[in-house]
Amino acid sequence: MAGAHASSLLVPGDSRLHRLRPQCKIAAAVAFIFIVVATPREQFWAFGAYVAGLVLITGISGLPPRLVLRRLTVDLPFLAFALFLPFFAGGEQVGDGWWSLSIDGLWASWNIVAKGTLGVATSVLLTGTTSLADLIRGMERLHAPAAFTAITTFMVRYAEVITGEMQRMKVARESRGHDPRWLWQIRAIAHTAGTLFVRSYERGERVHLAMLSRGFDGAMPRMVEGGAPRSDWTTAAILPATALAVSLAAWMVHT
Amino acid sequence: MHVPDGFFDATTSIGTGVASAGAIAVGLRRSADELSDRLAPMAGLVAAFIFALQLLNFPVASGTSGHLLGGALAAVLVGPWVGLVCVSIVLLVQALVFADGGLTAYGLNVILVAIVPAFVGYGVYRLVRALLPANRRAVVAGSAVGAFVSVPVAAAVFAVLFAVGGSIDLEFSSVLTAMVGTHLLIGIGEAAITAAIVSAVVTTRPDLVHGARDLAVDLELRTGTGATVLEAS
Incomplete structure (x- = not known):
């Protein structure tokens, strides 16, 4: 996991998807995943049909398909979990003598694989075309509490600093021959974590003082940017609207 | 690793989402009361710390390793409300950036990883502190027990929610047994790591540990003629 480089998931580009205002993209992505789940x-x-829609959007976004597929692999642990379900779930079984699979379990397995993967794919497209700063700005436009977005901004900004600090402490430990293998050997790592907390907390205090000395009066400045143009909203609405039509049709066939 | 999309039906996802949003809103207000204008930088840095901490691997057995969940640790170090807000934000960034945890399952993940550990962990911590003498050892013991209890309780909450709105009809008692059983083991690791970290912090900077504020000693001005207690900060 590229933990420290939280902002580097963005693949720079100038597609229609890149240029769409972040609030429209977030709203469309969340609505789409809810429709898929339902x-x-x-x-x-x-x-x-959902897969076709996402493939089409990948094409429009200009993201390299191989990169999208590689990022989809975060899903793998859940696929492994899902594959176990048919062996353990109860209800009606298929199979003979020594092997049997639960029909309910197979359905559940498919359900998790399909919906989980579509969810991850949607997130991959969203984060591949939107910078983290824009995602936070989009949340702000979608009326997330100001304190919430302010804390998130600081967290994202300092995540790399703090993980970098942790990495340096790790190098320091290992260069002194530290190679613990058992739970009762965690003292040194626990001290690392404790020191990291103290340093993070003190850094927070210094950041606050630096802000005060630059005229911070308790409220973060709002980003000056108008709302999204109507055309962005209508463009972003295409995916969830189509998905909604597909889902409704599926329900009608289903019942 | 968090719950992805597709585990729970849409009704449960929305219900848990609304409940979590409410809890985060209260948490933000309580945190603002506590930290006033320091809220954004302090909570932001604590959230960055929790984010980094989850990348830190602890040895478990024979070279295998695991990482901390950190909900109970955050509650002891910075208080349940600030801890809840910070862990929720870490979860959001993980869902948005690494697709770790589905967007529709965000509310559920907040309940399991932020809200339950913050309140169960901190509640048990306070209980243990009340039973033991007021010293640093009790702080460490309390955070260990709090961390230990919070993990299987979160697993049990998962089992209950799964029975209500899970995408598959597994027998409730078997889900409960399996989840709580495995998480009892995870809880032992969580307890050991949490206790070790709290012990490290409480030794160097006891004043920073929210759950140990009652142990803070007033500053004394010692001169040749005796000691005067300075006003508590």
Whole structure:
């Protein structure tokens, strides 16, 4: 995991998707995933339609398909979990003598694989075309509490600093021959974590004083930027609107 | 690793989302009361610390390693409300940036990883502190027990929510047994690591540990003629 480089998921570009205002993209992504989750799992064609939609958007975004596929692999641990379900779930079974799979379990497994992967794919497209700063700005436009976005901004800004500090302490430990293997050998690492907390906390105090000395009066300045133009909202609405139509159709076929 | 999309139905996702949003809103207000204009930088840096901490690998057995969940640790170090807000923000960044935890499952993950550890962990911590003498050892013991209890309780909450709105009909008692069983083991690791970290902080900077503020000693001005207690900061 590229932990420290939280902002480097953005693949710079100038596609229609890159230029869309972040608040429109966030709203569209969240709405789309909710519609996917609410779709009846028996209607395979609906999920095919969702995949087609995301493939189309990947094309528009100009993100390299291989990169998108590679980022999809965060999903793998859940796929592994999902594959176990058919062996353990109860209910009606298929199979003979010494092996049997639960039908309920197979459905659940498919459900998690399909919806989980579509969710990850949507996030990959969102973060691949939107910088972290823009994501936070988008949340602000979507009326997330100001304190919430302010804390998130500081967290993102200092995540690299703090992980870098932790990395240096790790190098210092290891260069002194530190190689613990058992839980009762955690003292040194615990001290690292404790020191890291004290240093982070004190850094926070210094940042606050630096802000005060530059005229901070308790409120973070709001980003001056107008709302999104109507055309951005209509463009962003295409995906969830189409998905909604697909989902409704799936429900009608389903019942 | 957090719950992805597709584990829970849409109703449960929305319900837990609304509940979490409410808890975060209260947490923000309580944190602002506590930290006033220091809120954004202090909570931001604590959140960055928790983010980094989850990348830190602790040895478990024979070379395998695991990482801390950190909910109970955050609650003891900075108080349950600030801790809840910080862990929620870490979860949001992980969901947005690494797609670790689904966006529709965000509310659920906040309940399991932020709210339950903050309140169960901190509640148990306070209980242990009340039973033991007021010293640093009790702070360490309390955070260990709090961290230990918070993990299987979160697993049990998961099992209950899964019975209500899970995407598969598994027998409630077997989910509960499996989840709580494995998480009892994880809880032992969580307790050991949390206690070790709290012990390290409380030794060097006891004044920074929120849950040990009652142990703070007033500053004394010692001169040739005797000691005067300075006004408590």
